[in-house]
Amino acid sequence: MLRAADEQPAIADDDPVRFLHDPIDYLMRVYRRHGAGVTNAPRRADFVFALGAESNYAIYSNPDLFVATGFLFPGPKNSAQRRLLSGIFNQNGDRHRDHRRAMMPTFQKTTVAAWRDAMAEVCETFFDDWRFGETRDMSAEMLALVVRLNARLLLGVSDVDLVSQLEKATDEWMALNTPLTVASSLSLDLPRSWYDAALASSERVESLTKQLLELRKAQPLAGDDLLGVLLRVQAADPSRITPLELVGQTAHMFAAANQSTRSSLIWTLFLLAQHPEVMAELHDELDGELHGAAPTLEQIERLPLLDRVYRESVRLFPPVSYYTRMCADATELCGRRLNKGTTVVFSHYVTHHMATTFADPQRFHPDRWLSANPTPYEYLPFGVGARTCIGITFAAQVGRIALATLLQRARLTIVPGTQVNRKVTTILSPRDPMPMRIDRPGRPYQSSIVGGDVHDMVHLPSTLAAAA
Ligand code: HEM
Structure with missing residues (x-):
């Protein structure tokens, strides 16, 4: 069952002002705390962070919905x-x-x-x-x-x-x-x-x-x-x-x-x-x-x-490192209901630093590409x-x-x-x-x-x- 975006817990002690100062640090914290998927900005129903391949797929393949x-x-x-x-x-x-x-x-x-x-x-x-x-x-x-x-x-x-x-x-x-x-x-x-x-x-x-x-x-x-x-x-x-x-x-x-x-x-x-x-x-x-x-x-x-x-x-x-879209209509993203007008932040940086796709993601290891074969939504x-x-x-x-x-x-x-x-x-x-x-x-x-x-x-x- 879908949950309305404003019913889910906010990121308790993370002031979104920090996102303005250091988006990468903020987005990585969101990911470490909440994992892949959709998380609201604190106390905001109409501003969400959508992290990972599933949301990248939805966003990039629906350009008339995520505008x-x-x-x-x-x-x-x-x-x-x-x-x-x-x-x-x-x-x-x-x-x-x-x-x-x-x-x-x-x-x-x-x-x-x-x-x-x-x-x-x-x-x-x-x-x-x-x-x-x-x-x-x-x-x-x-x-x-x-x-x-x-x-x-x-x-x-x-x-x-x-x-x-x-x-x-x-x-x-x-x-x-x-x-x-x-x-x-x-x-x-x-x-x-x-x-x-x-x-x-x-x-x-x-x-x-x-x-x-x-x-x-x-x-x-x-x-x-x-x-x-x-x-x-x-x-x-x-x-x-x-x-x-x-x-x-x-x-x-x-x-x-x-x-x-x-x-x-x-x-x-x-x-x-x-x-x-x-x-x-x-x-x-x-x-x-x-x-x-x-x-x-x-x-x-x-x-x-x-x-x-x-x-x-x-x-x-x-x-x-990240980009934004806006929902042109009410929709669902990774099981969350989003209202029309919701701002969606998604991140190439966070996606590329997910250990579930790239082992030891913080390591510079060119030879991983001898065998790595990520989907276009895991590496973008x-x-x-x-x-x-x-x-x-x-x-x-x-x-x-x-x-x-x-x-x-x-x-x-x-x-x-x-x-x-x-x-x-x-x-x-x-x-x-x-x-x-x-x-x-x-x-x-x-x-x-x-x-x-x-x-x-x-x-x-x-x-x-x-x-x-
Ligand atoms: C290493 C260099 C570059 C990287 C990594 C890069 C990456 C990207 C990414 C990730 C997007 C998609 C943004 C989104 O999701 O809305 C984008 C869009 C775009 N890039 Fe690049 N870019 C590079 C160089 C260039 C160059 C040289 C041009 C030449 C003018 C260019 C022109 C554009 C344009 C016009 C868009 C918008 C496309 C659209 O909205 O239809 N980029 N780029």
Whole structure:
């Protein structure tokens, strides 16, 4: 028999404000206390945490019932914030399906495959600036690399400076919006200054996005880059993508593309730097197959350890750590009755850290992928179904080319004592700089003792050895 959502016990001593401050810690506590399934936020019938494969399946396979509401709070009428709701993360139904279709030329396999040489060139030129013996903040470096790649390929522009400004503005906008959206669903009051800051940042995002579109318009519109594709679709049929939606789609795509890809790269470098034996084995694989060059698409297929490392890294640190949906109608989820309008939080991070699917889930163990065979609802770094990541092929190819090129050119060692803490805006990133020393590649690879809440997320052998 179904129980009404408000009849079940709340999470007694867990103030949901903590969810705003540290969603990963909060969601893992909910999971440890209540297990997989649906649990209410304390004293709230219309805000639930749905954890595990069963709820992931229900949510992802019913996109018209569990609808997307995006990461933006609505903002006042006639504000930039309100106008920017017009992108893919807030779309549902036929409009969403049609806009996804319209953008597909950029993301299909053949388009992305044809960008292999450009991806390799951007990576090689970027790493040419690095010198042995220097220390760089790899978190900033990976973001700068992703911005260059995305500017050239996804956006079709060469003004990296403008793209970097938009990236900063978008990151700030997302960081302010995510807690505001969650707080409003939970009826929690946040300081007025947060709203004002979010509104101001939405104006910056809108203005820079318009500049970017003008810049792209000034060039020939041919090309498979996203802006070229969107502008052509609009020119052919202005009602299919309105001017408002053009700006909204561009801003949302931008928000989706940069931090997520950076997150996958920086956490992979972190994990490899902290697991010297895996790094040494990977170096042998790369050196043996590539002899210093960036991989071709055929060679990527012959780098099985790189594939396992990437998969394991986005399992442990899924760039999209959680997301939300809203019930468009009253429904049932994992045996619980949910009212229309209920906010549902689900989590890729928690799903990937379930020992019932992944033995010793906090351990970085790429070889688990020699036999692991999770369902698409147990392992879903890119989502699944109608709202699956549209950029999956692009992100996967960039990830492999960037990592294979970098790791043949440099041995990276984290500066000992670095504090590695998380920042979660739904995207899981390192909060602070991650300084790493760059040396000539090859043995000996060495891990370092680091501090911070990263130890909640992964068991590092260096720390275990130091404690023994
Ligand atoms: C490693 C990098 C990336 C990861 C792990 C990732 C992950 C995800 C996930 C989990 C979702 C589903 C969110 C949901 O449930 O609503 C998603 C959606 C999306 N991603 Fe990615 N993403 C990455 C890179 C990219 C890139 C490069 C783009 C290019 C623009 C992109 C564009 C999108 C878009 C537009 C959506 C929304 C799709 C929709 O709602 O129909 N992502 N991504």
